[in-house]
Amino acid sequence: MIRLQNIEKSFHHTKVLQNINLTVNRGAxxxxxxxxxxxxxxxxxxxxxxxRPNKGLIQVxxxxxxxxxxSREQMIQVRRNTAMVFQHYYLFxxxxxxxxxxxxxxxxxxxDRAEAYQKSVHFLAKVGLANRMDFYPxxxxxxxxxxxxxxxxxxxxxxxxxxxxxxxxLDPELVGEVLAVMKSLAREGMTMIVVTHExxxxxxxxxxxxxxxxxxxxxxxxxxxxxxxxxxxxxxxxLQRVKRFDS
Amino acid sequence: xxxxxxxxxxxxxxxxxxxxxxxxxxxxIVSMFFAIIVGLISALVRxxxxxxxxxIASTYLSFMRGTPLLVQIYLAYYGIPKILDYAHTYYGxxxxxxxxxxxxxxxxxxxxxxxxxxxxxxxxxxxxxDKGQMEAALSIGMTTWQGLRxxxxxxxxxxxxxxxxxxxxxxxxxxxxAFMISVVEMMGQAKILGARGLQFxxxxxxxxxxxxxxxxxxxxxxxxxxxxxxQFERGRSI
Ligand SMILES: Nc1ncnc2c1ncn2[C@@H]1O[C@H](COP(=O)(O)OP(=O)(O)O)[C@@H](O)[C@H]1O
Ligand SMILES: [Mg+2]
Numbered sequence: 175m176i177r178l179q180n181i182e183k184s185f186h187h188t189k190v191l192q193n194i195n196l197t198v199n200r201g202a203x204x205x206x207x208x209x210x211x212x213x214x215x216x217x218x219x220x221x222x223x224x225x226r227p228n229k230g231l232i233q234v235x236x237x238x239x240x241x242x243x244x245s246r247e248q249m250i251q252v253r254r255n256t257a258m259v260f261q262h263y264y265l266f267x268x269x270x271x272x273x274x275x276x277x278x279x280x281x282x283x284x285x286d287r288a289e290a291y292q293k294s295v296h297f298l299a300k301v302g303l304a305n306r307m308d309f310y311p312x313x314x315x316x317x318x319x320x321x322x323x324x325x326x327x328x329x330x331x332x333x334x335x336x337x338x339x340x341x342x343x344l345d346p347e348l349v350g351e352v353l354a355v356m357k358s359l360a361r362e363g364m365t366m367i368v369v370t371h372e373x374x375x376x377x378x379x380x381x382x383x384x385x386x387x388x389x390x391x392x393x394x395x396x397x398x399x400x401x402x403x404x405x406x407x408x409x410x411x412x413l414q415r416v417k418r419f420d421s
Numbered sequence: 422x423x424x425x426x427x428x429x430x431x432x433x434x435x436x437x438x439x440x441x442x443x444x445x446x447x448x449x450i451v452s453m454f455f456a457i458i459v460g461l462i463s464a465l466v467r468x469x470x471x472x473x474x475x476x477i478a479s480t481y482l483s484f485m486r487g488t489p490l491l492v493q494i495y496l497a498y499y500g501i502p503k504i505l506d507y508a509h510t511y512y513g514x515x516x517x518x519x520x521x522x523x524x525x526x527x528x529x530x531x532x533x534x535x536x537x538x539x540x541x542x543x544x545x546x547x548x549x550x551d552k553g554q555m556e557a558a559l560s561i562g563m564t565t566w567q568g569l570r571x572x573x574x575x576x577x578x579x580x581x582x583x584x585x586x587x588x589x590x591x592x593x594x595x596x597x598x599a600f601m602i603s604v605v606e607m608m609g610q611a612k613i614l615g616a617r618g619l620q621f622x623x624x625x626x627x628x629x630x631x632x633x634x635x636x637x638x639x640x641x642x643x644x645x646x647x648x649x650x651x652q653f654e655r656g657r658s659i
Contacts, residue, residue, distance in 0.1 A: 224556055254562035264553035268575045268653045278561035310653045330561050
């Protein structure tokens with residue numbers, strides 16, 4: 175279970191997140207929607223301490239951390255129990271697909287090579303890239319790179335995977351293959367928090383939808399509640415705009 | 422007619438010059454080794470803006486780049502013994518200043534000088550690697566140091582290697598200044614040999630050729646290394 179309580183984050187005295195409260199149960203898929211600059215990425219990055227919240231409480235499984243007093247060890251503990259998939263993939267460019275997935279297993283989990291190899295092959299197969307294991311990122315398409323990114327995250331066997339606009343950088347014809355992988359993870363019960371503009375994905379897959387505006391969660395509920403019984407005017411406007419853009 | 426230079430004599434001194442080539446290489450290798458450490462530390466300190474250390478590093482770089490190498494060599498040669506003498510007198514450090522071979526001052530001066538130039542190269546190379554890869558490393562639980570060592574440095578090395586090669590070549594040539602504090606490397610040997618028969622021109626031709634050959638070898642080696650460390654950049658070959 176992931177729990178955020180009263181998270182606040184400022185950059186140079188500008189409040190970017192305020193009063194963020196969120197609970198994500200095991201196996202839940204939460205999608206975060208909202209206009210650009212509303213703080214979606216910052217919220218995700220606060221969960222694994224890529225950004226340090228100024229205030230609040232973060233719980234990942236049994237780890238309960240007061241953000242003001244977080245230690246280096248605690249941050250590493252949280253990161254070992256979470257994984258992230260980035261908009262621009264951020265694969266290790268000096269490593270092959272296989273090595274990208276093995277890296278965390280060898281260095282963080284300290285598995286021996288044989289075991290790390292086996293696991294990595296397994297997860298690469300899962301994202302449909304068993305035949306691209308020995309390719310460097312520069313030799314893979316965007317969709318393939320992102321699937322390696324997902325395999326790298328999966329291999330850590332995290333309690334949650336944080337996705338930050340995983341398909342936004344992809345050519346339209348490559349979006350499907352990544353979403354398909356994400357859907358199958360959701361079906362298998364992986365806990366996921368997904369920042370996305372893919373409304374269909376949110377509608378079909380999410381157990382919970384959150385709408386953010388200006389650093390606040392202004393609306394949240396089931397997909398039906400947020401999409402079909404929208405309460406807030408800001409959310410309605412945003413959904414209208416996205417719909418126009420989609421068609 | 423007498424030939425413009427005495428080939429016989431030139432051939433005869435080649436072994437004598439080659440005898441001190443190890444001194445030149447030794448200065449180059451030892452100084453380069455420590456310069457990489459100094460350069461790396463001062464680059465990281467500036468990248469991560471570590472207070473105090475960052476200002477010290479900036480001042481150090483500015484000084485090293487704003488003063489002639491020869492002056493730095495003299496400062497090391499005359500300054501370090503003075504400081505050690507002082508420490509000996511007032512703090513009771515037990516150091517025999519006269520027992521320190523001159524080459525140690527050369528190592529010291531070259532390390533700091535080359536370290537300053539490398540620092541800039543290293544900093545630029547590290548910053549050329551996109552920050553996202555470090556975040557990806559952190560996100561799976563690696564430490565900053567693990568991310569640097571396993572992900573960032575190998576890629577930064579590929580960026581910095583051509584510049585590293587140029588630095589090594591400059592360093593090899595600059596080792597000729599070591600003779601100014603009576604370390605007998607190639608240049609020193611040349612002066613001694615030249616003075617013997619007053620055939621300076623011949624001696625310096627031989628020395629120039631040997632420097633040239635060494636530098637060509639280094640250049641070739643760097644190009645070959647570059648291909649190796651850049652193998653991950655090879656384009657699509659599907
Ligand atoms: N490292 C940073 N330094 C300063 N401001 C930042 C930084 N990261 C994000 N911001 C600001 O915080 C706000 C929220 O950004 P972000 O979380 O990236 O929004 P979103 O992901 O919803 O587009 C924006 O106004 C952005 O400019
Ligand atoms: Mg964002």
